Amino acid sequence: MSLKELRAALRGATYRADVPELIRLLEERAWPEQVLQLIGDALLVAVTSGSASAHDLARACVAQLQARGWDGDTDLAEALAARLGDAPQPLLRPVPVDLEELASVREGDPAHGGGRVDLATGQVWPQTVYEDFRADESDEEEEEEDETAGSRWLWVDPVGSRSGYRDIEVFIGSLQDPHLAEVLSTAISGQGAFRRFRDALARDPEAADRWYAFSEDRVRGRARAWLAAEGYTPHPGRTPSLP
Structure with a gap:
């Protein structure tokens, strides 16, 4: 397997x-x-x-x-x-949150504005999705929500892709194949590093498999550590889909 x-x-x-x-x-x-x-x-x-x-x-x-x-x-x-x-x-406090969804908001493009976690359901709302969903709600409902926001929502500020880039560097440093390490190191120099890294890695399916497992575990761990620092822990369970 x-x-x-x-x-x-x-x-x-x-x-x-x-x-x-x-x-x-x-x-x-x-x-x-x-x-x-x-x-x-x-x-x-x-x-x-x-x-x-x-x-x-x-x-x-x-x-x-x-x-x-x-x-x-x-x-x-x-x-x-x-x-x-x-x-x-x-x-x-346990929250049934999907760690990868949380990480995608936290480590995504800061221009997209981060997001929030619904502490009651575990749903992760990217800020743009939340704003679109709330656009049709009445002003009265929005005021009521504002009064309870502190207890319902956990705000997620975006931190960008710096940690993801560091993951790439650590992964390259762990490779036993010096030629592949050199190819990937060259690929991540300059703008467009993530795309070039993925393109170069795609030529070696086994290494790509290791990378995606490595990256996922690092991302999950950072999301878990951030939650703990905020006073929460991911509770195993299914999270409902966004409307």
Whole structure:
């Protein structure tokens, strides 16, 4: 099973809360370092379901997250340890938010204005989408919303793509193939670096697979760490679609 296939299988089983499938996926192979955040979220679901067979896997994940030490790894390790009963529960409010949707707003183009998280539902609203949706609402409803905004919404200020560019540099530095590393290093020089990087990487499907897994885990971790700093933690569960 390729990294892409493993990530897709983990996502699907986590969304369905299919604990037997999660256990099967995680027991049958060594865990690629690039997917520890995704694995940790899967194991949160498995442990929460009461699956005793998930406990040893979750403890192994805690150890690997602590050893890796990327942004958000400590937060996820603490959440897993607390769910196992091995540590105190972090004093964070759970929100059923999709970390990748949150990251897309937080690390997107600052010109688009960031967005907000609905703390009741976990929906992530890009600011432009929210403004379009609210355009048809009455002034009275808008005033009522303003009065409750502090308790309902978590504002997400955009920080841009600097962290994403740093991810590319770290990934290139981890490559064992010096020729590929040189090609990718050349591609990210100057404007249009992200597009040229993707184009160059597409010529090596295996490296591309590793990159997308690596990038996703880094993004998920940063979103998790930001939430924790704001006093929240992602709660496993389905988030409703935007209207």
